[in-house]
Amino acid sequence: MGSSMRLNDLTDLRASGIELPDLLTFLRHNGWTRARYPSDKLLMFEKSLAELDEPLQLALPSDFRFRDAVGMVGQAIETISVLDDVDEDDVVLSILKVSSGRCQVA
Numbered sequence: 001m002g003s004s005m006r007l008n009d010l011t012d013l014r015a016s017g018i019e020l021p022d023l024l025t026f027l028r029h030n031g032w033t034r035a036r037y038p039s040d041k042l043l044m045f046e047k048s049l050a051e052l053d054e055p056l057q058l059a060l061p062s063d064f065r066f067r068d069a070v071g072m073v074g075q076a077i078e079t080i081s082v083l084d085d086v087d088e089d090d091v092v093l094s095i096l097k098v099s100s101g102r103c104q105v106a
Contacts (some may be wrong), residue, residue, distance in 0.1 A: 018073065020064055022098040029098075030080070032058065043067065049083075056083075 027045050028034075035057065037044035043062050045056035059075050061069040077095075081088045 016092055018095050023095055025098045026095045
């Protein structure tokens with residue numbers, strides 16, 4: 001994956017090994033809660049932060065085959081990286097630990 005994980009296309013997303021159920025489990029384990037959203041094509045998550053009046057929202061595709069899935073997953077990883085003050089690679093590795101049953105809370 002090189003020095004930094006970048007999701008540029010569906011091939012990169014598949015090569016990363018990230019699966020949607022693992023990403024969703026990771027989010028739940030790290031304080032994100034599922035929010036209501038009128039479309040079944042998007043999964044909306046929220047996380048309350050003390051420094052913000054409104055919860056931070058994160059949108060994910062309900063299916064990784066959607067055209068904009070790669071960008072949305074990449075943005076989610078980048079957002080989590082900034083919030084947790086860790087490298088994006090570390091976020092990816094933490095998500096991958098979910099699939100191996102070794103999920104850890106950031």
